[in-house]
Amino acid sequence: MKSPAYYLRRMTEIGIGGVLSNAFLSLRHKAWAGSQSIWWGMRSRRPPGDPEFLSKTTGKWDSVQSLLRHLANRPGSSFVFPHDAQSASAALFKEKQPEYVANVISTADAICRNEIHLLGQTYRFPQGVDWHTDPVSGFQWPFWHRSRYVSYLYSARRSADLIVYWELNRHHFLITLGIAYWLTNDVKYVNAFGSLTQNWIEKNPLQHGMNWYYPLEVSIRLLAWTAAFQFFRASPAFMERCGSAFIKSLWQQADFLSGHLQIARTKKDTPNNHLIAELSGLFVVASAFPEFASAQAWRETALQFILQQADGQVYPDGMHREQAIGYHRFVLELMLLVLMRCKRDALPQERDLAPRLEKMLEYLLFSVTPAGTVPTWGDTDYGKALGLGLEKDFWDVRPLLSTGAALFNRADMKYVAQNLDPETLWLLGPDASNQWDALRARAPESASGRFPHGGMYIIRDSWSPDTDVAYFRCGPFGLGGAGYCAHAHCDLLSLVLWINGQPLLVDSGTYMYSGEWRGHFRLTHSHNTVMVDGVHQGDPKRFFGWTRVSNAECDRWDENSVSGRMTPVNGVELRRRIFHPQPGVWELTDSAKCGERGAHRLEWFFHLAPGLEVVVGEHVCSIVKDSRQIGTISIPDGGVRFEKRSAWFSYDYGVKLPNAQIYAVWEGELTETDADFQWRFDFTAGATDTGAINAKSA
Incomplete structure (x- = not known):
């Protein structure tokens, strides 16, 4: 119950008419909710009897048991999985x-x-x-x-x-x-x-x-x-x-x-993974149980809107627009179920869905780390369509690439997937084993990849397990723009970096969808990027969505360099350039300028993979693993102050692990001429100290 002071304050803000209008709307909603509760309370106390339920079927059965016997005798492949015997x-x-x-x-x-x-x-x-x-x-x-x-x-x-x-x-x-x-x-x-x-x-x-x-x-x-x-x-x-x-x-x-599909609830919604999940479930049930009288209408409605959402939620380059790779995976799994059913039933919609899903798989193909996982960009609730892989690592997408290899005859996906996954056998049926065996694995023609619509740029030396690979987030903030973007994070111009086949810079993850830590993992300081004047890249709503958002745009990319710029903050234009001159070495240059001369503050955050430690030196940080120096990170000159801090990393839902963070700050005057801040990551043999380092000093 709100206090009288609250209502007095609201009266001064919106007037007595506004207060009365809000009170009326609140009472109307409570009356509606109360009537719904009473009506459905009476309905729920009486489960449907056999005659009532059978009236909702196509009318060919005189009892529920006869319907069940009919379903038992249908081919197994007419349900979800193409397995009959x-x-x-x-x-x-x-x-x-x-x-x-x-x-x-x-x-x-x-x-x-x-x-x-x-x-x-x-x-x-x-x-x-x-x-x-x-x-x-x-x-x-x-x-x-x-x-x-x-x-x-x-x-x-x-x-x-x-x-x-x-x-x-x-x-x-x-x-x-x-x-x-x-x-x-x-x-x-x-x-x-x-x-x-x-x-x-x-x-x-x-x-x-x-x-x-x-x-x-x-x-x-x-x-x-x-x-x-x-x-x-x-x-x-x-x-x-x-x-x-x-x-x-x-x-x-x-x-x-x-x-109760999302399309029917409110015009204010921005359809996202929820709607695709709802439509996919309805389509699969309707396809599996044509005996339900409404099944044909359900199936047609679901398929119509699935095709619309495939266009509306997935960029032409294959990235899901929510900018959260966990939901990219979730949506892909759901739509693969729809595609497989379309193929079995020879539906023409297969021709529209298949190319889009192959593109979504290509995005995962290039996003794979040397460990077979993908970076933890954006939100995730670790949701899966069916969970056939039991408790496999959620971030390991090789089971999906296994399915993509057999489904689309992709030798490059087989190369990265390495093994035929049991999920593939369930989804594609027994023939998948022969399709897999007949496919000769071949490394992707290109080691690097770019996805300009979604804004992901990947620089990789090779497909060997000891390769270097960088992932650069430079594109739209999220799905729907300001007011929406439910599952996006403040990770524009952020860099995830693996060197010599090992993780160095990591995305901090999600951790939880509620509580005091919810905002911490979403904001700028939890990503490997730059913050201007203490202003985050977006203003978060309490749990989901953002009231103000930034965007980024790539202005140059090739197979060993990329650069992009972000929406100006307080008049400051920020540009980040990444250059990879040789294996083990990465150079990062952040440039800042302002059309109107003035004092500003820049802050950098670099989140190291768990298990790595930092030894701070003069304009250099030594990176230590198992008490041995494995490389160095050189700090920019020009008044940049830096220190080691403790941070948090979350790989699994509800679990956070401590990790080291390099924090740096610069305060000074910016003009219309670029001020450059250059970082160098050197993990070559020359930067490696073969002697042991006292871990306590880190």
Whole structure:
């Protein structure tokens, strides 16, 4: 409840008419939410009976059990994965992917014990899973109609982060149980699946609880349910135990999703990965269950808007416009599911989707580090479409490149992927193994790459594991411009750098989507860039979005140099140039000028990879690893002060690690003539001290 002082202050700001208007709108919303809560409260207490549910199908079945028997007899490839014969698929995976098979069975056995692995951590539920409690903090979400969460979600009353909670309710672990059942025929996996899904259905009635709030979450859960159903549908134990409740709930969730797509909610939204996720889930469900009466309409609507969003959210060079590589991966995985279905059904839309997705894969191809991962640009919630890879490193994109190699006959993607991934076998079917074997791996023709629409420039010596590679972020701030850009960070003109196959400068990552640390990882000081006069590259909203944003533009690029400039701040024009004269050496020049002479302040931030230490010398920093100097970073002359600081790096959600930061500052007068600040990174043999360095001095 707000205090009287608040209303008096607002009255002086917007007048009594404005206060009354806002009060009326607030009361109207509360009345609407209350009526929705009452109506859906009555509906949710009575799950649909068989006649009501069957009336929502194409009308060919006299009972739910007859519908389930029909679904059990359909070819497996008519659902999500192009696999028809259970025994043949099991034999294929046991022959080609024995380690994966062992991992699946071990993970599924743990799930049977209510031990579920989520975002790098294992959570145990000895009393059964509580679908309304955050596994990390123990915070219990109030059980309301979904309309009541609008003002609650980001208020002070909420004391828990949502990501792990929602990851639990996305139900990717149900697919793991399904795969384990296909591999072993062990009914214990059917029983675990039945217990978990039936309990979820009972505890999450229609439109009640946080698991109905975001249509995105409903969609990802539907993908998991549809994929798992393919594995369990023919099991007598499944049909008897929970088949009827499962198929009814799946229909309810799909029907809900169809009426709550992002396109239908508000004109103020900027469609982003949420909409593509919602549309992809609806398309997959509609394609897998044409027996639902609305399936054809769902499928046509979803496919129409997916094609629109592929154009609207993905640049022609393949970069996703949100400027967050984790969401680039998420969107790519979702649209690959759509593309594979279009191919199987010979839909003409395949011709429109395939080139765009191949471009998205090319962006990942050139973004790969010597370790097979990608830099942690922008936000991420570590979301995946299906989670078939279990708990593989989220930032390792080689499984996607494996799929790209087999799907698009790309020898260069096979070269970087190195191995046929089990995800590829599931998505493309048994023939993927032969396609992979017939493809002769070949390194990409170019080592470096540029993506001018999205603003990513990559300079690489070669595709060998000990190569140097730099990633330079120089383009649009994010999707939607000022007021939006939900998942962008202040990382313009930022540099991520690997030298001799090892990480040197890293992007700091995301850490969490709530709490006091949320802003820290988004702002300029958490990236390897320059800040002018203490002004960040954007003004952040509380959790997502920015009210003011900068942009950057590249003015020169070749295979060993790149330069770009950023939107002026306080009249200061900033330009960064990167030059790579030889392996092990990188030169960085920052130039600043101002049309109107005046005093200004420049600050630099360089975030070193965890495990590296800094020894500060006179105009030079020695970089130390395992008590040995591996290189030096020379500091600009001209009054630049510098020091070593402690910083934070986050590679996994909710986990932050300490790392070293080199911080530098210059204060002085800028004129219309460039003031140049030159940095040199030297990691050649001549800059390496073969003697040991006392790590404590670092």
